[in-house]
Amino acid sequence: MRSLSIPLFIYLPALRMPLLRGRLPDLLIARTRLGPSTVPSAGRGLFVTRGVAAGELLTLFPADALLFRDNDMSEISGVLYGNIRSGDPLTSDSSRAYELRVSAQHSIVGDPKLDTDRAYFAHFANDFRALLGSSDEERADYKRESGLAANAFFQIFEPESPCHMGLFAIRDIAEGEEVFVSYTEGYWLSRGCK
Ligand SMILES: C[S@@+](CC[C@H](N)C(=O)[O-])C[C@H]1O[C@@H](n2cnc3c(N)ncnc32)[C@H](O)[C@@H]1O
DSSP, X not given: OOOXXXXXXXXXXXXXOTXXXXXXXXXXXXXXXXXXXXXXXXXXXXXXXXXXXXXXXXXXXXXXXXXXXXXXXXXXXXXXXXXOXXXXXXXXXXXXXXXXXXSSSEEEEOOTTOOXXXXXXXXXXXXXXXXXXXXXXXXXXXXXXXXXXXXXXXXXXXXXXXOEEEEEESSOBOTTOBOBOOOOHHHHHHTTOO
């Protein structure tokens, strides 16, 4: 993999994400916890620890790595790491499960080994339903069921000066409910479905 040689200060203002990378210390955001998902064989999931109102921030998606990908989002052409690392390169196929696209050629990856800071738990949110095939019928079922069950969505935090990707409640969520995000068909198809 080619490493990035252009200085950060040239690239990131263009991205309008100057502080996207890395984790801020000691953020007092503790509205979620991890636990076994209610979705069979989905591993761990994210749950709210108190009732939250529609529109409220739940937690942040950590940009432990900022990936620069080719136009079609295939090959990785560069990677910039955040300030806290487990040592995992975050560029393998298994890390793609924790990758979130943020622009045409950029995505961020949360490190699943870094799982103690509740301010940065958004990379543990599951989709209520996986896309199991690419037939029109299956895609329509996925879109409907995943979309209906989603109770949270990703959005850049602070639109005027984007710096972090936040996970926000779509609707009121009761204490103890699992948080679901609709990953979209593209997520599942680009990973060979499940
Ligand atoms: C962003 S991670 C979510 C956290 C993950 N469940 C964990 O235990 O670390 C995304 C991965 O979770 C699993 N997953 C999420 N939603 C799922 C679902 N509805 N059915 C099966 N697996 C799911 C898949 O392996 C997916 O690639």
